[in-house]
Amino acid sequence: MKGHYKDEAAWQAMVDDGDPLHYEVFEKEIPEAFGHVLFCISKLQPGRVGDECFMTKGHYHTILETAELYLCVRGKGYMAMKTRDGESVLEPMYRNRMVYVPPYWAHRSINTGDEPLISFCAYQADAGHNYGDIETEGFPKRVFIRDGKEVVQ
Amino acid sequence: MKGHYKDEAAWQAMVDDGDPLHYEVFEKEIPEAFGHVLFCISKLQPGRVGDECFMTKGHYHTILETAELYLCVRGKGYMAMKTRDGESVLEPMYRNRMVYVPPYWAHRSINTGDEPLISFCAYQADAGHNYGDIETEGFPKRVFIRDGKEVVQ
Numbered sequence: 596m597k598g599h600y601k602d603e604a605a606w607q608a609m610v611d612d613g614d615p616l617h618y619e620v621f622e623k624e625i626p627e628a629f630g631h632v633l634f635c636i637s638k639l640q641p642g643r644v645g646d647e648c649f650m651t652k653g654h655y656h657t658i659l660e661t662a663e664l665y666l667c668v669r670g671k672g673y674m675a676m677k678t679r680d681g682e683s684v685l686e687p688m689y690r691n692r693m694v695y696v697p698p699y700w701a702h703r704s705i706n707t708g709d710e711p712l713i714s715f716c717a718y719q720a721d722a723g724h725n726y727g728d729i730e731t732e733g734f735p736k737r738v739f740i741r742d743g744k745e746v747v748q
Numbered sequence: 749m750k751g752h753y754k755d756e757a758a759w760q761a762m763v764d765d766g767d768p769l770h771y772e773v774f775e776k777e778i779p780e781a782f783g784h785v786l787f788c789i790s791k792l793q794p795g796r797v798g799d800e801c802f803m804t805k806g807h808y809h810t811i812l813e814t815a816e817l818y819l820c821v822r823g824k825g826y827m828a829m830k831t832r833d834g835e836s837v838l839e840p841m842y843r844n845r846m847v848y849v850p851p852y853w854a855h856r857s858i859n860t861g862d863e864p865l866i867s868f869c870a871y872q873a874d875a876g877h878n879y880g881d882i883e884t885e886g887f888p889k890r891v892f893i894r895d896g897k898e899v900v901q
Binding site: 623663 | 783787811817846870
């Protein structure tokens with residue numbers, strides 16, 4: 596997760612202090628080929644880097660025009676979404692809420708709560724993941740917890 | 749549902765007696781175009797035609813090599829699945845069980861219980877539905893309730 600959080604020093608201190616698990620993705624073995632539907636459970640731990648909420652790396656799909664479907668099954672937070680054209684939204688995630696990530700939108704999960712943020716996801720199996728562009732671009736909005744309140748910047 | 753059940757006379761009597769609702773599909777409006785993921789809730793009522801369990805029409809996808817993902821959220825029954833090559837299975841459906849319908853497999857839901865069989869499903873949005881071939885071919889296995897027990901024939 597190097598380079599993803601605003602406070603690089605806080606990130607480094609956290610890594611030096613034991614490098615806690617950020618998130619896991621549990622996938623069924625499905626061929627990553629046209630016609631299949633890939634599905635997974637994503638489990639994002641609660642935590643802060645400085646005062647910024649834990650998040651996933653985020654990605655575009657390699658086949659950019661492929662969508663992804665999320666269903667939050669536990670916890671709370673946001674699905675941060677953005678396009679290459681500069682559009683950006685934070686979709687709330689909470690138990691039983693579905694979020695549809697349309698074609699062309701990059702997306703990342705953000706955990707604002709005190710328990711794991713667990714989501715079910717499904718997408719066209721040949722979609723592919725492009726993490727590199729997010730490492731360079733980041734997302735326009737970050738979510739912090741300050742004095743017990745969410746701050747989006 | 750004409751022609752789908754074994755006992756045509758029982759089916760006709762049921763239709764003449766008020767033609768009860770078999771099933772409903774609730775879909776979010778998503779473009780049926782490449783790249784999108786279509787998702788829906790299917791609600792199949794409990795009931796029998798003669799002693800054969802209520803079921804959905806069943807379909808192949810028009811793009812035959814597209815899969816579909818099911819998650820049973822209520823009720824119990826089976827996902828009947830078959831290929832054009834003569835392979836056939838009945839996958840159990842019960843709350844929280846997922847069933848993956850691989851590319852090329854036709855599929856239909858069968859409700860063996862006394863409450864609605866409710867499933868969440870997701871698939872590539874341009875997959876399309878081919879119901880006509882099932883009307884002609886049917887499925888190799890039917891499920892009946894006789895003396896309170898499931899009978900597969």
